[in-house]
Amino acid sequence: MIEGAAWRRWVFFYIPLTLFVFVLLFPFYWMLITTFRPDGELYQPWNSPRYQPFWTSNPTLDHIKYLFAETLFSAWLWNTMFIATISTAISLFCGVLAGYALSRLNFPFAGSLGTGIFVTYLVPQTLLFIPLADIIRNFKLGDTPWSLVLTYPTFLIPFCTWLMMGYFKSVPKELEECARIDGASRLQAMLYIIIPVAVPGILSAGIFAFTLSWNEFIYALVFLSSPEQKTVPVGVTSELIRGDVFFWGPLMAAALLGSIPVAMVYSFFVEHYVAGLTGSVKG
Amino acid sequence: MAQVVIRNLNKKFDEVHAVKDVNLQINDKEFMVFVGPSGCGKTTTLRMVAGLESITSGEVLINDTVVNELPPMDRDIAMVFQNYALYPHMSVYDNMAFGLKMRKFDKAEIAQRVQEAADILDIGPLLKRKPRQLSGGQRQRVALGRAIVRHPQVFLFDEPLSNLDAKLRVQMRVELKKLHNRLGTTAIYVTHDQVEAMTLGDRVVVMKDGLVQQVGAPLELYNRPANRFVAGFIGSPAMNFLPVTLADTDGSLWAVGPEFRVKPPAAMAGRLRGHTGKAVLLGIRPEDLRVTNGADPADHTFEATVEVTEQLGSEILLDLTAGPAPMVASVEPTVTAKVGDRLRLAFNPDRLHVFDSQTEASI
Numbered sequence: 001m002i003e004g005a006a007w008r009r010w011v012f013f014y015i016p017l018t019l020f021v022f023v024l025l026f027p028f029y030w031m032l033i034t035t036f037r038p039d040g041e042l043y044q045p046w047n048s049p050r051y052q053p054f055w056t057s058n059p060t061l062d063h064i065k066y067l068f069a070e071t072l073f074s075a076w077l078w079n080t081m082f083i084a085t086i087s088t089a090i091s092l093f094c095g096v097l098a099g100y101a102l103s104r105l106n107f108p109f110a111g112s113l114g115t116g117i118f119v120t121y122l123v124p125q126t127l128l129f130i131p132l133a134d135i136i137r138n139f140k141l142g143d144t145p146w147s148l149v150l151t152y153p154t155f156l157i158p159f160c161t162w163l164m165m166g167y168f169k170s171v172p173k174e175l176e177e178c179a180r181i182d183g184a185s186r187l188q189a190m191l192y193i194i195i196p197v198a199v200p201g202i203l204s205a206g207i208f209a210f211t212l213s214w215n216e217f218i219y220a221l222v223f224l225s226s227p228e229q230k231t232v233p234v235g236v237t238s239e240l241i242r243g244d245v246f247f248w249g250p251l252m253a254a255a256l257l258g259s260i261p262v263a264m265v266y267s268f269f270v271e272h273y274v275a276g277l278t279g280s281v282k283g
Numbered sequence: 284m285a286q287v288v289i290r291n292l293n294k295k296f297d298e299v300h301a302v303k304d305v306n307l308q309i310n311d312k313e314f315m316v317f318v319g320p321s322g323c324g325k326t327t328t329l330r331m332v333a334g335l336e337s338i339t340s341g342e343v344l345i346n347d348t349v350v351n352e353l354p355p356m357d358r359d360i361a362m363v364f365q366n367y368a369l370y371p372h373m374s375v376y377d378n379m380a381f382g383l384k385m386r387k388f389d390k391a392e393i394a395q396r397v398q399e400a401a402d403i404l405d406i407g408p409l410l411k412r413k414p415r416q417l418s419g420g421q422r423q424r425v426a427l428g429r430a431i432v433r434h435p436q437v438f439l440f441d442e443p444l445s446n447l448d449a450k451l452r453v454q455m456r457v458e459l460k461k462l463h464n465r466l467g468t469t470a471i472y473v474t475h476d477q478v479e480a481m482t483l484g485d486r487v488v489v490m491k492d493g494l495v496q497q498v499g500a501p502l503e504l505y506n507r508p509a510n511r512f513v514a515g516f517i518g519s520p521a522m523n524f525l526p527v528t529l530a531d532t533d534g535s536l537w538a539v540g541p542e543f544r545v546k547p548p549a550a551m552a553g554r555l556r557g558h559t560g561k562a563v564l565l566g567i568r569p570e571d572l573r574v575t576n577g578a579d580p581a582d583h584t585f586e587a588t589v590e591v592t593e594q595l596g597s598e599i600l601l602d603l604t605a606g607p608a609p610m611v612a613s614v615e616p617t618v619t620a621k622v623g624d625r626l627r628l629a630f631n632p633d634r635l636h637v638f639d640s641q642t643e644a645s646i
Contacts, residue, residue: 174368177335181355181362182382182429192381196372 034252035063042248063249064257073254075228076235081261083145083231084213087152091209094153095160096202100190102161103168104176114165121158128154129222136223147223148231152213159212160205167201168194200272207269211262232258285346285436285469286311287332292341294327294493301327303493305341309471314463316484317473318516324493325473326441332471333439334358345436356385361430362439365446367422369414375425376410382433400428403462420451427459431466440472444479456482477517481505489513506634511643514566514636520600523572523610525565526640529558538565538637542606543585548632554646555637563646566636569600572612572628574620579629587612589624603628 034042036059044051067073101107102114132151141147171194179189195202220234227239236254240247287309294302302324309315317325330336332343334355342349350358361382370378376397383393401407404424414422423443430438443459444452460483463470474480480487481501489496489504489512497509501517508514514522527538536552536559537544545565547555555563575584587603587610594616601612601620605628612628620626637646 172366172368174364174366175370177333177355178362178364178368178429179370179381179385180335181333181358181360182433183356183385184381185354185356188385193370197370199372 031252031256034248035256036060037249038062039249063253067250067253067257071239071250072228072230072235073232073257076230076232077257077261079145079229080214080231080233080258083148083152084210086149087156087213088206088209090149091153091156091160092202092206094157095164095205095209096195096198098157098161099164100168100194103165104173114162117158117161121155121162125155125218129218132219133222142223143225143229145229148213148216148219151219151223152216156209156212160209163205163208164198164201167198167205171197203269203272207265210265214258214262287437287469287471288342288344288347289328289332290342290344292328292331292343293339294324294331294336295339301493302331305490305493305495307488307495307498309469311469312467314470314472314483314485316480316487317471317490318475318477318480318487319490319496320516321475322492323490325475325488325490328490329439329441329471329473332437333360333362359436360439361433361435361437362441363426363430363443365442367414367426367446369422369425369429371414373413374410375406375412375414375417375428378414378425379410379429379432382429386433396432396434397428400432403431403465404428419447420455423447423455427462431462434468436469438468438470440470440474442474443472444474444476452479459483478519481517487517489516491516507645508566508636509645511564511566511638511645514638514645518568520569520611520613522566522568522636523608524638525567525605525608525610526562527565528562529555529560531559538563540565540585540606540608545585545630546582546632547635547637550633551635551637558637558639558646562640564638564640564643566638567610567630568634569611569613571631571634572610573614574618575627575629583632584627584629586625587628589620589622589626592620592622601626 033054033056037056038058038060039062041050041052041056041058046053098117102110102117132154136142136147136151141150175193175197176189179193180186184192215233216231217233220231221238224230224234227235230238232254236251236258240251240254287307289305289307289309292302292305293300305324305328307315317328319325327336331338332345334350334353338351342351344350345358345360370381373381379397379400380393383396388396397410398407401410404427406421406424406428409417409421409425414425417425423446426443440459444455447455456479463483472479472483474483481504484501486498486500487504488498491512497504497513499507504513504517508517508522511524515524525540527540530537530539530544535546536555537546585605587605589601589603590609591602593600593602597616598613599616599618599620601614601618603610603612603626614620638644639646
């Protein structure tokens with residue numbers, strides 16, 4: 001806390017904090033309010049006497065109804081969920097094993113291998129999608145969810161591996177040594193002791209991976225073409241912006257509904273997740 | 284029945300030669316303590332016995348079987364770690380039962396053994412708690428409990444009391460001793476605290492720079508240290524070392540310092556003859572020094588100046604200088620000495636130690 005006179009607390013703490021919170025939350029508020037405003041209010045010119053951008057007097061569910069009735073939004077939601085879940089599961093599985101190996105097993109070149117994996121994460125997706133598109137075409141996976149399920153791990157695995165490496169390093173080595181003296185093999189020690197202890201780390205890696213694949217745009221844009229195969233971010237931008245016409249109501253409704261699953265995942269695991277990020281394990 | 288034999292054990296970490304040619308025999312039911320400053324190789328040696336560290340060369344035998352290549356789980360040992368290493372996600376009961384579950388004991392047997400250990404250690408009411416809900420001393424007990432439920436051949440302790448506060452450490456030390464008396468399991472205990480080593484060990488191994496300096500019963504190390512390092516390491520406050528020259532005057536041998544000379548007892552003179560004319564180190568323990576009462580022969584006294592006095596209640600520690608040499612004397616609490624006083628000190632001639640100043644070995 002800030003010490004001293006009350007004005008200091010206001011100037012250095014409350015006012016900056018309020019500004020910060022306002023700046024962070026305003027886009028979400030805008031999204032929310034636009035979702036429920038009728039078109040008649042949305043398209044008022046700014047100098048009209050009835051112009052009131054920050055509030056609505058006639059809330060409506062029209063945009064949401066439109067989204068589900070007139071577009072493939074529910075299919076996009078399902079696609080996104082399916083792709084994000086499976087690619088997260090694959091990446092977590094590989095990331096946990098690789099992170100454990102790189103942080104615990106003393107094999108030659110473990111250090112440089114770890115760095116190598118990190119470097120692959122640094123290759124921008126905007127470059128990587130070109131060779132990947134070729135591979136996807138060769139395997140005839142274009143326009144199927146598998147094109148994304150298999151390509152998302154290319155950036156999710158390095159990410160999970162690094163996060164888990166860091167987390168495993170914070171787990172005291174003695175826990176595992178003790179388990180091995182207690183009669184567990186290396187694999188049993190990992191399954192019964194290390195992984196349960198690393199749950200907060202695994203959860204935060206999972207949440208990050210899920211969010212990254214939920215929001216992923218460029219691969220989804222390139223590898224999927226038919227409207228019914230699209231994910232939420234691509235579907236929304238390609239089907240709700242027609243030419244230069246922005247369907248603001250449905251756009252914002254889709255953005256709102258699209259962020260709810262992620263928000264739910266976050267809030268569900270928030271305690272573990274914070275422990276995973278800040279997290280050391282105490283024996 | 285378990286004896287541990289260590290033969291020509293070596294450990295190299297890249298450049299560092301951490302353990303050099305260690306040879307030891309730890310007998311059945313013996314409580315062996317490894318003591319030494321940090322980095323002396325004591326923990327590495329213990330970890331090689333446990334199987335947590337690979338052996339560069341040499342052999343470790345448990346009950347006449349070479350265990351070099353055996354994984355830790357097959358060595359039938361139990362280890363207590365400095366940071367306890369309790370499994371944080373398991374209850375106290377599960378922590379203690381883990382080793383038995385891994386070895387496929389049946390449920391009733393596990394429950395009975397855990398209860399038995401909990402009774403011995405007085406942690407019965409804690410069985411349902413998680414480690415984070417326990418105090419340091421309780422965690423230590425659980426860690427001990429986890430070791431004893433298995434009824435292993437050998438207990439290994441890696442500085443188990445270092446994380447406890449001073450008072451609890453003394454208390455747990457006594458309990459460890461009791462526990463060992465009761466169970467009689469062979470134990471190897473690593474510590475950097477010479478008091479723990481002296482009080483717990485049936486025998487003590489003093490190590491430095493990867494080399495064994497001396498192995499012996501605690502009093503043997505105290506009374507007959509093999510070299511200057513052991514002499515200085517065992518005993519608190521540490522032994523005083525005075526650089527002197529051995530000189531033959533009028534047919535008898537004298538140890539001559541810069542501003543004093545004393546006469547080693549006749550029993551020692553024979554051994555010291557060979558070093559006549561050479562520089563040696565005179566070792567006198569603080570508790571073997573006292574303020575002279577006038578009756579002491581002049582040969583065994585010298586003058587010193589008081590620099591600091593430390594009142595401990597049961598005794599007074601005097602920091603003195605005799606010529607350029609600093610020393611500590613532990614004297615009766617009745618002595619009234621002030622800073623700057625010149626005192627005449629007498630030493631116990633039977634408890635004088637002499638070390639070669641080159642090799643530092645005891646003469």
